[in-house]
Amino acid sequence: MFTLKKSGILLNYGIKYYSTNTNITSISKILIANRGEIACRVMRTAKKQGVKTVAVYSEADKNSLHVNLADESYLIGPPPAKESYLRADKIIEIAKKSGAQAIHPGYGFLSENAEFADLCEREGLIFIGPPSTAIKAMGSKSASKDIMIAAGVPTIPGYHGEDQSMDVLRAEAKKIGYPVLIKAVLGGGGKGMRIVEREEDLEDGVESSKRESQASFGDSRVLVEKYLVHPRHVEIQVFADRHGNCVHLFERDCSVQRRHQKIIEEAPAPHLSEELRQKMGSAAVAAAKAVGYVGAGTVEFILSQDGSFYFMEMNTRLQVEHPITEMITRQDLVEWQLKVAENQQLPLNQSQLKIHGHSFEARIYAENPDSDFLPGTGKLIHLSTPTPSDTLRIETGVRQGDEVSVYYDPMIAKLVVWHQDREKALRYLNSALNDYHIVGLNTNITFLKRLSSHPAFVKGEVETGFIPIHKDSLMKKQETVSNDTIALTALYLLLKDVQDLKETGFVDPTSIWSNLVGFRTNVSLDRTLKLKYKDQLLQVPVKYNRDGKSYLLTIGDQTVEVSGKFVADDGLSAHIGGRYYSNIKVVQIKNSIHIFSDNLQYEFEVPLEIKSKDAGSQTGSLLSPMPGKITKINVKVGDKVKKGQPILIMEAMKMEHTIRSPIDGKVESLPFNVNEIVEDKKVLVVIK
Template identity: 80%
Template sequence: MHSISRLIKKDQLFLRYFSTSTGSITPITKVLIANRGEIACRVMRTAKSKGVKTVAVYSEADKNSLHVSLADESYLIGPPPAKESYLRGDKIIEIAKKSGAQAIHPGYGFLSENSDFADLCEKEGIIFIGPPSDAIRAMGSKSASKDIMIKAGVPTIPGYHGEDQSMDILKKEALKIGYPVLIKAVMGGGGKGMRIVEREEDLEDGVNSSKREAQASFGDSRVLVEKYLVHPRHVEIQVFADKHGNCVHLFERDCSVQRRHQKIIEEAPAPHLSEDLRQKMGSAAVAAAKAVGYVGAGTVEFILSQDGSFFFMEMNTRLQVEHPITEMITKQDLVEWQLKVAESQKLPLEQSDLKIHGHSFEARIYAENPDSDFLPGTGKLAHLSTPTPSSTLRVETGVRQGDEVSVYYDPMIAKLVVWHEDREKALRYLRNSLDEYHIIGLNTNINFLKRLSTHPAFVKGEVETGFIPIHRESLMAPQEPMSNDTIALAAVSLLLKDIASQKTKEDPTSPWSSLIGFRVNHSLKSTVKFDFKDNKLEIPVEYDGKNNFTVTVNGATVQVTDAKLNTQNETVSAHVNGRFYNNIKTVTVKNSLNIFSADGQQYQLEIPSTVLPKGGDAALGSLVSPMPGKVTKIMVNVGDSVKKGQPILLMEAMKMEHTIRSPIDGKVESLPYNVNEIVEEKKTLAVIV
């Protein structure tokens, strides 16, 4: 608390920090990025554009990652767990010195708000591209930071932030504040240790639960009690300060729409925010930054009430995940600003020079299942295609097709950032861009983001932190059933792929394989079979050899004419009962065909394999993954002859090992998965004929 009290004395702080920082500029020619994924790639992009060499660090799990391939130099830092790699500040310092990097950019997360690491950098003569350690320390404590804000005249939420953590005191203070109240962990963030308590009789359970989670997450069980605002908005202000005493704000971002207290979609500027309120919030954010002698990029987070009153929540002493939307509306590169400030340069612009241009949205694309309470997922990106980046569209990512979303790190795949001249056009641009974002191989929230971005309340800008729970029923609506047109296009696409491959005679799963003497230029009939969810689809198809098909779907005849397959971008175009469908994406991955329909829906159709003999006594699914897991060992090779009951491979699922055995005497025709690959439930692990 003594160090914090010193921070309040602005004159002393100014002398302590700024008197030693207004000397000559120290050019940065090489920077180490102490992070991974999309933020590492993002920092490298600006560094390279300014002629600054980049150094990457990586864990064993990230040795083939995109950020490693983009860097000028890369160094292995340890095993996959973050505490043994990306959180090893001592090893990062060692690599910085070894590589000759003058500065370290921490990105966000990991060591970005670690005051001890900032101190270590200073001790070792390495520039930490972030604020002074005292500012990080002061803002790292929710209770201490609010004391500072109160003294600086920044509005704060009524609450109790005292050291006395006895239940009697907490109950007394909660009554004084008035229910509902919010219990929050003093340290940390990300929604950890946060509980809403509606009634006095529930307070003790809420406090105890919050304390347990806080202790487990941050090693500190202390909590604070705040007034819980009903229907609030989460609006944050981007601030920037240099070592010469200058500080500006770069306007606001609305981050109200969240799940599990974590942001999912952000926009700038905030909808329905008056210019007067914008100026008041901006001025308060600058006052907050100056109160702790801030330097560099930071974000002051406010809770905004329906009546226009706003209150300080916390300050993030780093670059934020959603900083690209601020860059879009201000036409500034914030990483470039960070480099300039780290070199002891003055801020590039003054407050009067900064203007808002248009509107921008950022949608975070996660490997998660919205239908299972947004449960995070892992797996390989078997197929990945995105909208084309441009000056008005950014795909901030650290992965490529074929990469895996690991169990060790955050499941965010990418940030889709769009800009247009006003909110309505930007929102339409976002929706269209989400339609062009195609991922196969694991669950994502893309369809959920589409529903959210077209929800009437969101379109009107009626956002609040409880948006998803309030509109859960409409946002979690079941997927629309496949139309007859989509089913017909899926069947035709599969046949066109089959014809193009010219391997029908060797492929026992081919719908044409039973047709002796097949010729492309002759009319023929067959039945395409798909498994879709719990339904088995049998689709009769007649082909005239001239790219025209007659398809029977649900008893109805569908005429598909002038069908053309583009094998490069994996799309099919055709007239279907008079309607033209252009470039419908259809991707075959292992035993499934994935089609992205004209209305933006994604459907996965399983292609039945001929694994088991008719009348065989093997249990159905004996060569099918019993649950999601990982292939740990393969005991046979393609082409091997095997006996019934012979082990084919080992699979680890739910901390248990499963032996997959052959149900028949036969020959191994294919092994779709490799060792260490993640396999979803009910996927074919081997084909034996």
């Protein structure tokens, strides 16, 4: 709990935000040109300030949470972003129609689009963000480096010139020295980023980066930088107003990433001296002032092991991970944005800003960590979360029953925790992850548990290569299941049988005999439960005890007595031998039993079904790992290929995925062409 003298207002799942001025007079209605959790996040602060909110939504989002939270909502177009959330003209039209005076762009989509900021100004609307000049200056990684050099901000060695010929890029990479990092000149989020270790791989890396950059940002230009070994990614939150005030709100460590995208962030950064914190903060403020910055922004640095740091880029918007800064500073950054948009001064100066405690943010994604973190889609059939409070936030834009769509980012939620110090905050994060339960699609929750409890992470020994370095321990597959978990699943089925009998009327619930289902005079009832875990068939002999309330289960060579009952919210309390379980979460979806035990999630099938093979799963064929678009095909029918050879490239969830041959052989068929949309689990190629 935070203990402050100022009064707070409960908002956004329990966090208390504090401000010096809660009266908003100039802006009475804003349009949020975004979707999902960031739209919901902005709406909650706006409503706290008495500001009406307008939502826009695509056809895929018509039943979304952000639509329900808004005071007004308007359909903007079909599901693809370029036909809806990227339609600047439609957004302006709706803003004027609704009477909104300002537009909050959130992050992603149009948030760093200078032309959109200019359009808002021409149409007499307030753009809740920096001026277009700052967006243009910092939107180009090449131009921004020149500005930073002039401002005295340290920059990493690299080439960011206009000549994009392969000969020039090859010569510059050789001059810089391998390994090098190829990056898209525009954009962010890891899109168009490739690490190249050897000169012979440079051309492939450049081509791939350019394709992804063109698809994501409409610009194929790249830059080449020195790739630092074992660096940390530390970013500084900055804020500026139109009165010449600019402050930093300390740092966030975002080193732990997959696919060059952040997955766990924390504030403040571990093992950062106060002297280095001040140096990086001052450099970030200098960077913001160099471009006449206004509003919320983030200056990102690469921090070397020797304490030297280099400017990487500036994100001219609110960051996904801004909640951890809010937690340690006890400020509402969206409220600050609204104040600055109304031409007010910053609520606090640098000397008034202090660090309070420690905060972590874990991003919960629909993805499969065991398959190189491939994004996923599907329905959130079951969703239960830890209880929000003023020290635990759940930033989300979805509810149980919602779909994670192929059209947008697969992030389900951000789990944000705060405690007095790093060690306690980390324990709190692990506990909260254990209480986060999702059924219906693959998630990274189990991976996040492994990551946040890894000994190196616990010590704060973080770097951008953390996941590859510790891959063996982090990617440990869940192959076996404990006898206790099997017993809990069997007990659930036995109790469900009793419950179903009572509900169907076969047992009189008012009778004393209703508690003795399975009772037999002078003999005991025996049966065998069949369960399937992965490819393993489990047969569990059951003997009903004569009390009708407990059972003897034989699992392997162990016989154990079990008893239990259902508790609230899909819970099960149980005695398994000498161990007591107070509340095990169990979710049944048709013939699948999902049980959350030993801080892991297990899925059993019952009764056992022998499923026919998918017609496309024949040896030598490749199925699409998710819905997406074919962007490149490297072979043709009749070609001979080797195992591991790239066959084609798919674009899905804004990322490129290379499909490789599983065997040596000959290409027999290619059912799809370049630019075709492919559904999940469709045959992409057959190799004989």
